[in-house]
Amino acid sequence: MAGEKLTKAAVAERALRLGDEAGVDAVTIRRLAQELGVTPMALYWHFKNKDELLQGVVDHALSGVRADRTTGDPWQKQLRSMVETLVTVMRRHPVLPDLLFSVEKDTVLSFNRATDDALALLRDGGFSVQEGWWIATYLLHGSIGLVRAQPDCPSNVPPEQAGEWRRQRRLKIERLPADEFPMLVAFAGTYAEPQDTEAFYTFGVNLLMAGVEAAAQRRE
Numbered sequence: 288m289a290g291e292k293l294t295k296a297a298v299a300e301r302a303l304r305l306g307d308e309a310g311v312d313a314v315t316i317r318r319l320a321q322e323l324g325v326t327p328m329a330l331y332w333h334f335k336n337k338d339e340l341l342q343g344v345v346d347h348a349l350s351g352v353r354a355d356r357t358t359g360d361p362w363q364k365q366l367r368s369m370v371e372t373l374v375t376v377m378r379r380h381p382v383l384p385d386l387l388f389s390v391e392k393d394t395v396l397s398f399n400r401a402t403d404d405a406l407a408l409l410r411d412g413g414f415s416v417q418e419g420w421w422i423a424t425y426l427l428h429g430s431i432g433l434v435r436a437q438p439d440c441p442s443n444v445p446p447e448q449a450g451e452w453r454r455q456r457r458l459k460i461e462r463l464p465a466d467e468f469p470m471l472v473a474f475a476g477t478y479a480e481p482q483d484t485e486a487f488y489t490f491g492v493n494l495l496m497a498g499v500e501a502a503a504q505r506r507e
Contacts (some may be wrong), residue, residue, distance in 0.1 A: 293325060294332040299347035302340060306382030311389055314382075315429055316340060327486035343430045348376055348383055349397040362411040363503075366414060367496050374488060377434040382441055384431045392445045422499055433491040439482035453478040 297368045298319070305322055307312045315337055320327045334340040352372050354365045377383045402423055409419035440449045460475035 293329055296347060298330060299343045301379055302344045303348055306343060307380050311382050311385040319327060341386060342395050345386050346395045346397045347392050348380055352401040354361050354408055362408040363500055366408045370430055370492055373430050384434055413506045426495055429495045437484060438487050439484060
């Protein structure tokens with residue numbers, strides 16, 4: 288990287304991967320410069336300080352979260368597509384939920400664009416601007432919660448240890464008194480096999496969108 292042109296996008300991408308690997312606290316100008324094989328001054332051309340760096344990382348990560356108004360699809364379908372894209376990006380970059388709580392999101396261009404797109408779609412659904420803001424906030428935090436609640440092994444568990452992790456998880460829940468927590472004990476049995484994470488995310492997005500669509504139908 289030191290011998291290549293250091294673009295703002297390249298810096299943000301490497302910072303994003305650094306955060307995925309080591310957590311949001313590791314994303315600093317000094318650490319990133321070491322990773323890229325350059326001096327910290329080389330990064331100050333793009334980001335004046337850590338706050339700007341984190342904002343730039345979020346801006347880069349969310350650049351694809353947009354509504355495609357050219358498709359002519361109903362507003363519900365376009366909004367669902369935005370939520371699915373957001374969830375996919377956060378699944379790909381596990382540091383992103385923490386970053387979204389670490390930066391002033393209204394200073395991030397791609398976040399503002401996505402929010403504006405969502406508000407326009409929700410206006411098409413009959414909601415006021417204020418109601419649209421409430422719904423956009425609900426969808427954002429619901430998507431973050433969905434990613435953080437992903438079932439099965441945490442991302443830091445090596446694949447070869449996944450079976451043992453599930454076994455220990457199942458045994459821990461099964462130790463609960465069955466007469467007090469019969470449903471939890473029954474749930475423990477689901478850890479006998481790998482969890483269907485794709486079904487989990489499909490179900491979760493459906494659940495988030497069902498609330499929005501039901502509210503729109505009540506208005507009709």
